[in-house]
Amino acid sequence: MYRIIAGKWKAKKIAAPKNFDVRPTTDFAKEALFSIIENKYDMQASSVLDLFAGIGSITFEFASRGCKDVTSVELNPKHTSFLNSTAAELGFSLNVSVQRGDVFDWLKKFRNKKSYEIVFSDAPFETEEKKYMELISLVLKNKYLKPNGVFIVEHQSRMKLDHPNLVDSRKYGNITFSFFEPNPVEDETDTDSIEITE
Numbered sequence: 129m130y131r132i133i134a135g136k137w138k139a140k141k142i143a144a145p146k147n148f149d150v151r152p153t154t155d156f157a158k159e160a161l162f163s164i165i166e167n168k169y170d171m172q173a174s175s176v177l178d179l180f181a182g183i184g185s186i187t188f189e190f191a192s193r194g195c196k197d198v199t200s201v202e203l204n205p206k207h208t209s210f211l212n213s214t215a216a217e218l219g220f221s222l223n224v225s226v227q228r229g230d231v232f233d234w235l236k237k238f239r240n241k242k243s244y245e246i247v248f249s250d251a252p253f254e255t256e257e258k259k260y261m262e263l264i265s266l267v268l269k270n271k272y273l274k275p276n277g278v279f280i281v282e283h284q285s286r287m288k289l290d291h292p293n294l295v296d297s298r299k300y301g302n303i304t305f306s307f308f309e310p311n312p313v314e315d316e317t318d319t320d321s322i323e324i325t326e
Contacts, residue, residue: 130185133159135192137218144183144210152185153250153282157300161280162189164298164305165246168278171195174245177272179231179263184211186248191220199244201227201234232259232266239270247272250282260289264308268293273310281306 130152132140144150153161171194178187181200190198198220202208208228215224227234231251247267251260260283266272267279281289285304289297296307 130183131155132188132192133162135189135194137188137192140192140218142184142188142214145206148183148206148210150182150207151253152182153303154300157282157303157305158185158189160298160300161305162193165278165280166193169245175199175242177201177244177247179235179247179249180251181207181211181226182250183207184214186250187211187224188214188218188220190246191215191218191223196223198223199225199227199242201229201231203228203230232262235263235266235270235272239266239272243271243274243277245274245277247277247279248282249280253284255283257287257289260287261291264289264291264293268308268311275310275313277310279308279310281308 129141129143132138133155174195175197176190176195178198178200181187181202187198187200200211202211205228208226211226215221249263260281273279282303282305283289285299285302289306291308293308294306295309298305
């Protein structure tokens with residue numbers, strides 16, 4: 129079970145079937161994360177890509193806060209079915225596009241098709257560092273981020289993701305959010321770097 133923290137469905141509890149193997153982001157960490165995001169981005173004007181969407185803890189937090197364009201990528205068919213039914217229940221069917229597939233394959237298939245202000249990833253905690261590096265490379269090198277965008281990776285705090293585009297990291301207990309800026313835009317000198325402030 130998880131809780132939507134703010135927005136249209138503030139305090140709404142979402143309960144998944146008991147046999148679902150999921151690990152929703154904790155309320156404490158999620159609240160801190162969205163405080164950072166909303167300090168920089170207008171939710172109603174932002175597009176979001178939620179990778180490893182699970183049962184929608186992050187997806188529906190964005191939608192509840194007014195985001196009208198959320199793409200959620202999840203491999204488990206039970207989870208994608210739950211995402212679709214929950215989106216319908218909450219009235220977000222037009223706001224949330226659920227895509228079933230392996231995240232790495234999906235990112236390769238749709239490279240250079242669409243860019244987002246915010247890309248979020250919550251890969252399984254057992255994911256190896258080299259797979260995180262592959263994930264970061266796929267997002268940054270294939271124009272998934274707009275020039276003012278940010279890629280946020282949730283991972284175990286004991287893992288350090290050393291990368292040239294890493295601009296900040298925030299630790300909340302055993303999880304850390306690492307923030308990555310887009311690659312420089314070719315032939316443009318006016319590309320603002322991302323400042324993470326609370």
